[in-house]
Amino acid sequence: MSQATGITVLNVLRVVQRNARVWWKYKVPSLVGNLGQPLLFLVAFGFGLGQQIDTIAGLTYLQFIAPGLSASAVMYSAAFEATYGSYTRLSTQSTFEGILMTPITVEELALGEVLWGALKGLLSGLIMIVVMPFFGLWPSLWVICLPLLLFVAGILFAALGLIMTALATNYDFFNYFVSLIITPLFLFSGIFFAIENLPTPTQAVLRFVPLAPVVDLARMFCYGTMQPGWPVQVGTIVLLAAAASWLAAILLRRRLIK
Amino acid sequence: MNSTNTQYSLIVEARGLAKAFGVRQALKGIDFDIRQGECFGFLGPNGAGKTTTIQIILGLVEKSAGELLVFGQRVPDHLKSIKVQVGVVPQHDNLDTDLTVFENLLTYASYYQLPRHEAAVRATELLKFFALDNRRRDYIRQLSGGQRRRLLLARAMMHRPQLLILDEPTVGLDPQARHLIWQRLKSLREQGVTMMLTSHYMDEVARLSDRILVMDQGQVVAQGEPKQMVSDLVGLDVFEVVCTDDECLLLEVVAADCHARTERTPDGLYIYTSKDCAELDRAIRPCSQWLRRPANLEDLFIQLTGRTLHES
Numbered sequence: 001m002s003q004a005t006g007i008t009v010l011n012v013l014r015v016v017q018r019n020a021r022v023w024w025k026y027k028v029p030s031l032v033g034n035l036g037q038p039l040l041f042l043v044a045f046g047f048g049l050g051q052q053i054d055t056i057a058g059l060t061y062l063q064f065i066a067p068g069l070s071a072s073a074v075m076y077s078a079a080f081e082a083t084y085g086s087y088t089r090l091s092t093q094s095t096f097e098g099i100l101m102t103p104i105t106v107e108e109l110a111l112g113e114v115l116w117g118a119l120k121g122l123l124s125g126l127i128m129i130v131v132m133p134f135f136g137l138w139p140s141l142w143v144i145c146l147p148l149l150l151f152v153a154g155i156l157f158a159a160l161g162l163i164m165t166a167l168a169t170n171y172d173f174f175n176y177f178v179s180l181i182i183t184p185l186f187l188f189s190g191i192f193f194a195i196e197n198l199p200t201p202t203q204a205v206l207r208f209v210p211l212a213p214v215v216d217l218a219r220m221f222c223y224g225t226m227q228p229g230w231p232v233q234v235g236t237i238v239l240l241a242a243a244a245s246w247l248a249a250i251l252l253r254r255r256l257i258k
Numbered sequence: 259m260n261s262t263n264t265q266y267s268l269i270v271e272a273r274g275l276a277k278a279f280g281v282r283q284a285l286k287g288i289d290f291d292i293r294q295g296e297c298f299g300f301l302g303p304n305g306a307g308k309t310t311t312i313q314i315i316l317g318l319v320e321k322s323a324g325e326l327l328v329f330g331q332r333v334p335d336h337l338k339s340i341k342v343q344v345g346v347v348p349q350h351d352n353l354d355t356d357l358t359v360f361e362n363l364l365t366y367a368s369y370y371q372l373p374r375h376e377a378a379v380r381a382t383e384l385l386k387f388f389a390l391d392n393r394r395r396d397y398i399r400q401l402s403g404g405q406r407r408r409l410l411l412a413r414a415m416m417h418r419p420q421l422l423i424l425d426e427p428t429v430g431l432d433p434q435a436r437h438l439i440w441q442r443l444k445s446l447r448e449q450g451v452t453m454m455l456t457s458h459y460m461d462e463v464a465r466l467s468d469r470i471l472v473m474d475q476g477q478v479v480a481q482g483e484p485k486q487m488v489s490d491l492v493g494l495d496v497f498e499v500v501c502t503d504d505e506c507l508l509l510e511v512v513a514a515d516c517h518a519r520t521e522r523t524p525d526g527l528y529i530y531t532s533k534d535c536a537e538l539d540r541a542i543r544p545c546s547q548w549l550r551r552p553a554n555l556e557d558l559f560i561q562l563t564g565r566t567l568h569e570s
Contacts, residue, residue: 006338008338010371011369011371014368014369014371017365017368018354018365018368021357021361021365022356022357025356093354093355093356094350094351094352095352095354095356097348097350097352098348098352098353098354098366099369100316100317100318101316101318101341101346101348101352102341102366102369102370103337103338103339103341103342103369103370104369105337105338256318257317257318257319257320258279258313258318258319258320
């Protein structure tokens, strides 16, 4: 507790708590904003386009895309919270400045912001799972493990977002992040089509991008269709999440302490 | 001064404290002590290094050189345990605009791990003390400048800090609002809270501070007790005279005979006296406009930091 470098879990939680207190006031518009898009995709593609498409890997098209859309909901919520949300607290609202005058350190603040983004992501992902039965989709028992996966994915994307926030000079900076990272990940991570159908070199690239293994695993956990090597994929995501969080904390310190 | 530590404990000790932002030397090695229970005033023009000093104490800026002890603990190694005992009123309002007045206090208290019930009691008490108890449900944007400052003060006091750092606590406020804040600060001082105050309002510093330090361009130019410093460095009385060139020249000669210091301004003369002098009184009388007043901190400040604007 007396060391400047030590991280106190309670301090991290206080940052989360502060954001949760604010979120609670605006929960309805916030949820609509986070869920509108993936739900619309589920309806438009799953029902609409799905009529024209045969099964993929033994799943109807609706079954095929639903778990991936849940993963993408996590990505969008977590990444947007840790960019637009965190950057507002960093810049215009001076919230970070206020927090750093207290015993809370930059590292605790960074982890708090990442954890908060991850929780928002998890919530969005869970709601997508919960509505699946309303679309006639019934998950397997493996789905119990899915929240943990979505949470780790949330950490990863919130940390990536916070890295952008630490580097941003204005809101327009996030256009790079959204247009060059988030949107391509959404389209090419195997949510809408099986990566296996693509040429091998393309597959290799796509397997490397951070959303693809999450989509893959989400589908396995949803339908209990576990394939060999899944623990390696989980391990990869956990490692990426930890590395991104660590980098976010370092960059935020560089940004805030002169 | 060899028995200082037995007389009072030191809350802040700075030795050779320096900070460079790139090539700009914001602090060029300053020394000062803040004693328990006193109000220590930092004076200096904009860019003198006052805020940088505060930010180093808070760990928001890393020192380039020197030693800094707060509560006897080294900065930045022990920042966490130091900051538990420090309250800050920043120069720029950073109240949480997403939260109400009361929620601001509760949330801030949570950063110090104050139990929620205790925080609620404390917040109610402080809102009353700072005359804000009818605004507890309001959002920050609904508050006036004076109310925001008072809320910043209340926020800084939530965890009962031993050291209160006030960076320009009344900047931009109207006289009523300033007086209310001064009253409250005096009462906090009587309760034994040690204060570090920066300001460029001389009346504010003169009112509140036991000892002051004058900074200019990153250096300490003087420190001591304000009254003593004014009489030592400025004198007893100041004449502000509007005079023609000839009148001014004559006055300068008379002043020199009276061992008074003079300073020319575009339209006249300032004369700083250290004792009464009948010849000077007589020589001034024919001038079209003149004023005699006690020397004050502003004279000291101008004397030490110059009359021209030199922002860095």
